[in-house]
Amino acid sequence: MVRDMLMYKTNVWPDWCPGCGNYGILTSVIKALAELDADPSKTVIVSGIGCSGKIPHFINVNGVHTLHGRAIPFATGIKLSNPELTVIVHGGDGDLLGIGAGHFVALGRRNIDITVILHDNKVYGLTKGQASPTLPYGVRTKALNYPNIHYNVNPVALALTSGYTFVARGYAFNGEHLKELIKKAIVHRGSAFIDVLQPCVTFNNIYTAEYYRSRIHDLQKAGWNPVVERLDEAVEKLQGAIKFSLEEERIPIGIFYVNPHVPLFEERLREVLKEYPRVNPANSPIERNNAPVLSSDIFEELFSDFII
Ligand SMILES: Cc1ncc(C[n+]2csc(CCOP(=O)(O)OP(=O)(O)O)c2C)c(N)n1
Ligand code: SF4
Ligand SMILES: [Mg+2]
Structure with a gap:
């Protein structure tokens, strides 16, 4: 409990709408970090733009609130330049699967050690409720003039087929899970991905807490073992996970797929760049005026007025 409290920023108060699913996600992230005993100085939360993008402001670890759709490239740079850091990306469905979809797929293909948490409210919350890429065809939420004419992206299926080696789905108001x-x-x-079903109480009057309560069911309680124990069962496990991801009437939550056998991008990079990551780029001197200097010293010189 005390560790949970230390993870909350004390000078900023979350300003999402009362009842928003983002509060549930915030609480779960904070509790997870506290229970993992995460070192705040070695943990970074990277977000894009959206209601979801505000989350780094409320957690007492390093945070970067970046550009719409660009949280994953920022996170990739952070992780590769300092592999010691735990890097977590938060983004909305527009952020990660609309403008940022290419980066989302690229992270799965690379299998970099980064966790991506999708705030899946099926609308563009921050910009007043337009249809997001996860809103199904034909659904008319309250801000739309007519039913959605786009077909939707299935985030779990996309993550599975992009190569993410840990794929799960959670529900914002099922905090412990x-x-x-x-x-x-x-x-x-x-690369780990969690699709979090997140009610937006202000703009999404269809995918509400009531809607989810009667439909979600737990894959692990139903007996699904998502872990690829032996390499030769990877395809079979992936096929099973994809099949579950296509279920719509009853919505599965839990872990769909875990494959611990795929080499990390960092490991494959080391095969061609022999010094990496023995030489941690963020802590290695670079050259300035023919003399070695640490990038952190340059950063401090440039931004000392802004560092608090
Ligand atoms: C490059 C760029 N394009 C468009 C916008 C406008 N914009 C801000 S947030 C947003 C969508 C937010 O929806 P989502 O990513 O689902 O996040 P949510 O607010 O639902 O958490 C858009 C289109 C922007 N800020 N930057
Ligand atoms: S608009 Fe929706 S997603 Fe944004 S804070 Fe309000 S309830 Fe949450
Ligand atoms: Mg959204």
Whole structure:
């Protein structure tokens, strides 16, 4: 409990709408970090733009609130330049699967040790409720003039087929379950993805807490073992996970797929760049005026007025 409290920023108060699913996600992330005993100085939360993008402001670890759709490239740079850091990306469905979809796929293909948490509210919350890429065809939420004419992206199926080696789905108001998923995703070595079903009480009058309450069911309680224990069962496990991801009437939550056998991008990079990551780029001197200097010293010189 005390560790949970230390993870909350004390000078900023979350300003999402009362009842928003983002509060559930925030609480679960904070509890997961506290229970993992995460070192705040070695943990970074990277977000894009959206209601979801505000989350780094409310957690007492390093945070970067970046550009719409660009949280994953920022996170990739952070992780590769300092592999010691635990890096977590938060983004909305527009952020990660609309403008940022290419980066989302690229992270799965690379299998970099980063956790991605999708705030899946099926609308563009921050910009007043337009249809997001996860809103199904034909659904008319309250801000739309007519039913959605686009077909939707299935985030779990996309993550599975992009190569993410840990893929799960949680529900914002099932806090204990979501916290456990987040802990497992962070501990997993490789690109991890959690699709979090997140009610937006202001703009999404269809995918509400009531809607989810009667439909979600737990894959692990139903007996699904998502872990690829032996390499030769990877395809079979992936096929099973994809099949579950296509279920719509009853919505599966839990872990769909875990494959610990795929080498990390960092390991494959080391095969061609022999010094990496023995030489941690963020802590290695670079040259300035023919003399070695640390990038952190340059950063301090440039931004000392802004560092608090
Ligand atoms: C490059 C760019 N394009 C568009 C916008 C406008 N914009 C801000 S947030 C947003 C969508 C937010 O929806 P989502 O990513 O689902 O996040 P949510 O607010 O639902 O958490 C858009 C289109 C922007 N800020 N930057
Ligand atoms: S608009 Fe929706 S997603 Fe944004 S804070 Fe309000 S309830 Fe949450
Ligand atoms: Mg959204």
